[in-house]
Amino acid sequence: xxxxxxxxxxxxxxxxTSLTIxxxxxxxxxxxxxxRQQPGQSLTLIATANQGSEATYESGFVIDKFPxxxxxxxxxxxxxxxxxxxxxxxxxxxxxxxxxxxxGEGSRLTVL
Amino acid sequence: GESVGxxxxxxxxxxxxxxxxxxxxxxxxxxxxxWYKQESGKGPQFIIDIRSNMDKxxxxxxxxxxxxxxKHLSLQIAATQPGDSAVYFCAENIGVSGGxxxxxxxxxxxxxxxx
Numbered sequence: 001x002x003x004x005x006x007x008x009x010x011x012x013x014x015x016x017t018s019l020t021i022x023x024x025x026x027x028x029x030x031x032x033x034x035x036r037q038q039p040g041q042s043l044t045l046i047a048t049a050n051q052g053s054e055a056t057y058e059s060g061f062v063i064d065k066f067p068x069x070x071x072x073x074x075x076x077x078x079x080x081x082x083x084x085x086x087x088x089x090x091x092x093x094x095x096x097x098x099x100x101x102x103x104g105e106g107s108r109l110t111v112l
Numbered sequence: 113g114e115s116v117g118x119x120x121x122x123x124x125x126x127x128x129x130x131x132x133x134x135x136x137x138x139x140x141x142x143x144x145x146x147w148y149k150q151e152s153g154k155g156p157q158f159i160i161d162i163r164s165n166m167d168k169x170x171x172x173x174x175x176x177x178x179x180x181x182x183k184h185l186s187l188q189i190a191a192t193q194p195g196d197s198a199v200y201f202c203a204e205n206i207g208v209s210g211g212x213x214x215x216x217x218x219x220x221x222x223x224x225x226x227x
Contacts, residue, residue, distance in 0.1 A: 004155075033214065040120065042201060043156070043217040092155055100146070101203075101215050103155035 002027050004104035006093050012110045018081045021107045023093030028073040030097045034066070037090040037106070046091075049076040083111045120199060122222045131189040131225075135202035135218045140183060144205035146215065147176060147187045151198045159187070159200075189223075197225045 003026040013019050023032065032049040047055040047068055055068035070076040080087050090106040125131050137145065143164045148156035162169045162176045162185075169176050175188040185202050202218040 031213075035217075042120075042220045045214060045216065048214060100158050100161065102158070105153075105155045 001100070002029060002095055002097075002102045004093055004095055004102055006091075006104040006107050008107055009105060010108040010110075012112060013083050014112060015084055017083055018079055019083065019109060020077050020079045021091055021093070023076045023078070023104060025074045025095045025102075028097075029095035029102075030073075031095065032070060032076045033094045033096075033101070034068060034076070034078045035092040035094060035103075037092060039089070043092065046078070049078075080109065083109075085111045087111050120220045120222045122224055124224045124226060125192050127192060127194060127225055127227050129192055131187075131192045131196070131223060133187045133189075133200050133221045133223065135185040135187075135221075137183050137185060137202065137204045137218065139204060139206055139216075140180070142204035142206055144213075145176070145178060145185055146203045146205070147174075147185075148201045148203060148217075149196075149198045150201065150220075156201060192223075192225050194225050194227060197223055199223070 005024045007022045034046040035043040036046050037043050045058050046061045046066055047057040049055050049068050049070040051070045065081050067079045088111045090108050092106045093104045094101050146161040147159040149159050150156045160171045160174050160176050162178050167178050173190045177186045199220050199222045201220045203215040205213050207213050
């Protein structure tokens with residue numbers, strides 16, 4: 001199994017600012033994904049982080065709001081841009097090679 | 113840690129009883145399903161998976177049943193323990209163009225185990 005580390009684990013942010021979340025996997029994975037989990041709800045897929053190319057976004061999520069990088073097979077970043085209180089959520093990084101999807105502990109953002 | 117599952121349906125069981133958590137999925141083309149457990153303040157953890165060519169799979173104290181006719185998945189936990197208290201999510205694997213797959217999660221159920 002893979003171990004996924006995220007930074008920061010939590011943060012309190014001001015409205016209008018941007019925050020970048022880092023995700024590091026301890027082994028190479030074929031695919032990396034970013035999910036959002038709003039308070040008391042399930043996980044919603046934001047995008048697939050593609051190595052060396054633009055991420056593939058799900059309906060309702062756009063690159064200008066959630067730019068994603070994936071420079072190699074073990075690292076990815078998600079930026080939450082121009083934050084509003086509605087962006088308060090847990091953001092989860094995940095990775096898989098075949099079958100099972102592994103998750104980080106999540107980054108809990110509160111936007112004031 | 114921050115609580116999850118505050119607004120999710122709750123299943124309350126007595127310690128030692130068996131638990132059954134249900135999930136409806138949406139895509140008849142899904143070929144693979146996974147159950148995850150999420151404890152408060154943590155990321156989801158893999159419990160058990162099942163391929164679409166199976167209708168039952170057993171693990172340690174857990175069994176997953178798949179009914180493709182009605183697009184229904186269930187997770188059975190035998191002899192439920194307090195440590196099983198968590199939110200449980202089913203996820204379905206969906207293939208997309210370009211040759212990759214993505215996991216889409218169901219709504220989730222909070223399991224509360226009482227001593």
